[in-house]
Amino acid sequence: MAPAARMRLLKLAVIWVVLLTAPYWSAPIGGYPALCSRVVILGMAAMAFNLLLGFTGIMSFGHAAFFGLGAYGAGLALKFATSSTILAIIAGVLLGTIAGALLGALVVRRRGVYFAMVTIAFGQIFYFIAFRWNTLTGGDDGLRGFARQPVGIGRWLLDIQHNDILFYDFVLVVLAVVAGLMGLLLQSPFGRTLLAIRENERRARFLGIAVDLHIWLAFVASCLFVACAGALYACLNNFADPTLFNYNMSGTIVIMAVLGGFRAFWGPMLGAAVFVVMQDYLSSMMQNWMWAVGLIFMAVVLFFPRGILGVLRRRASA
Amino acid sequence: MTFLAIRALRKQFGSLVAVNNVSMEVAAGECRAIIGPNGAGKTTFFNMISGYFRPSAGEIELDGQPITQLSVRGRVARGMARTFQITEVFPELSVRENLRIAAEVQQGLSLRPWVGRAARARVEAAIEASMARAGLVEKADRLVGELAHGDQRAVEIATALALQPRLLLLDEPTAGMGEQETYQVAALIRRLHRDHALTIVLIEHDMRVVFNLADRISVLDQGRLLAEGTPQQIADDPAVQAAYLGDAE
Numbered sequence: 022m023a024p025a026a027r028m029r030l031l032k033l034a035v036i037w038v039v040l041l042t043a044p045y046w047s048a049p050i051g052g053y054p055a056l057c058s059r060v061v062i063l064g065m066a067a068m069a070f071n072l073l074l075g076f077t078g079i080m081s082f083g084h085a086a087f088f089g090l091g092a093y094g095a096g097l098a099l100k101f102a103t104s105s106t107i108l109a110i111i112a113g114v115l116l117g118t119i120a121g122a123l124l125g126a127l128v129v130r131r132r133g134v135y136f137a138m139v140t141i142a143f144g145q146i147f148y149f150i151a152f153r154w155n156t157l158t159g160g161d162d163g164l165r166g167f168a169r170q171p172v173g174i175g176r177w178l179l180d181i182q183h184n185d186i187l188f189y190d191f192v193l194v195v196l197a198v199v200a201g202l203m204g205l206l207l208q209s210p211f212g213r214t215l216l217a218i219r220e221n222e223r224r225a226r227f228l229g230i231a232v233d234l235h236i237w238l239a240f241v242a243s244c245l246f247v248a249c250a251g252a253l254y255a256c257l258n259n260f261a262d263p264t265l266f267n268y269n270m271s272g273t274i275v276i277m278a279v280l281g282g283f284r285a286f287w288g289p290m291l292g293a294a295v296f297v298v299m300q301d302y303l304s305s306m307m308q309n310w311m312w313a314v315g316l317i318f319m320a321v322v323l324f325f326p327r328g329i330l331g332v333l334r335r336r337a338s339a
Numbered sequence: 340m341t342f343l344a345i346r347a348l349r350k351q352f353g354s355l356v357a358v359n360n361v362s363m364e365v366a367a368g369e370c371r372a373i374i375g376p377n378g379a380g381k382t383t384f385f386n387m388i389s390g391y392f393r394p395s396a397g398e399i400e401l402d403g404q405p406i407t408q409l410s411v412r413g414r415v416a417r418g419m420a421r422t423f424q425i426t427e428v429f430p431e432l433s434v435r436e437n438l439r440i441a442a443e444v445q446q447g448l449s450l451r452p453w454v455g456r457a458a459r460a461r462v463e464a465a466i467e468a469s470m471a472r473a474g475l476v477e478k479a480d481r482l483v484g485e486l487a488h489g490d491q492r493a494v495e496i497a498t499a500l501a502l503q504p505r506l507l508l509l510d511e512p513t514a515g516m517g518e519q520e521t522y523q524v525a526a527l528i529r530r531l532h533r534d535h536a537l538t539i540v541l542i543e544h545d546m547r548v549v550f551n552l553a554d555r556i557s558v559l560d561q562g563r564l565l566a567e568g569t570p571q572q573i574a575d576d577p578a579v580q581a582a583y584l585g586d587a588e
Contacts, residue, residue: 206452209452210443210448210449210454211450211452214443216436217429217440220428221427223423224427224495224498225440227389227421228440228441228498229411229415229444229502234450235449235450
């Protein structure tokens, strides 16, 4: 095997060992399974968002819309339609993906700040729908009255409902599928075409690439994976509320990706870990914990524009 | 036989007429240079041929087919490729990856989430061929953004060639280059022209390059076609000397 490929395999092995054992090694330093699930789910959302920012060069500021749709889709399905957690997640993914496909078609011709602005508006539209449609969504109080259900595989029944570690493992299985699919996508000709658009849209266009079509497809894929994370998030909390759609949530996703390193595949996951842990610690110490996050974020953007993983990488190659 | 025919092409930006009623016929396999002082409308003319701008009036035909209304993509599909005055490459990818993207587009794979072994082998072969043609084999795994200007230009030309075009448009291929690099790029263009019977239209400021490469030269001045002919005819043309060569030399 080529050394580069072996290195990549090794890195992947380390990442998965760290992820699989997280509930155990994080316990002595104040971690707990539900916190680990939170990190992985938000990290998945940030990685999915990064399909656009890091690998297509497109800044979406409205990914909360699709995260929230995934969450509400799964929550509503569990509440009204099904007792299968997996079917509920599929419902959330479908809802988010369909919305992504429709809204994506509207913005795909916009670029840069215009793209960001229009996508912010998407999030806010769904925020107000969730906020106002009391009878269905529970309005301001959020969607309650559902709970994730045990998952049956063959003869076994995995009680992810009451066993938090088991739920964490379930989240990891979903992450493995999502990350595997995203990785395959990025290494395919389609993924390389996205890189071409990121690197130089004009060159890409004059190679005869259907740029808008590729951006739309990347947008839909990104929405699909973000919705999947959103659906898991509703299952984690057995709850969903309108703030999931808010631009704060979109901003959080962006911050995680940039903090961890948006040019690295796993960077956003690292960013999510840093963000969630800071939030968990700092918010227990002070009310305005966001200012500390903001400061660190500014420092990263100013001094390490490629994020934490970007710095580590440069060290490694220097 | 005429390969590229341009009839009464015109482009107007507000009250400024950048290209005024220019007609031109380029034969198959010809290397045509377009020269003219700054602001003569050369790049605007190019942008209309390649589909970057819609002309205000006039017709463009490629190989007997009208292409005036076609998109950039439609023109690429009919065998047109171009490079830019300011080198346009994928800087954070290696030479090999730059060419891989072009080869995959050319083979219609750009939307595929996966490819089979046979298709992958075809792509690899195309990459190797492009690199050999442009003299980039030793630099295959370098990031293009780190290469010297002349090599970046060679990558851009190789990328355009990977599309297997029938018409290659080069906008100032030696702009901003030193003596040595200019020589290298000119030699590359000449080799391509000779070996592949490619029709080439190029804009160029360096007169040695122009007289060296071009079969015929068209001179634009203030949006109009001032003269057209073989390098010798152009060098002897008194109107051209007055408008252009006289000032420059």
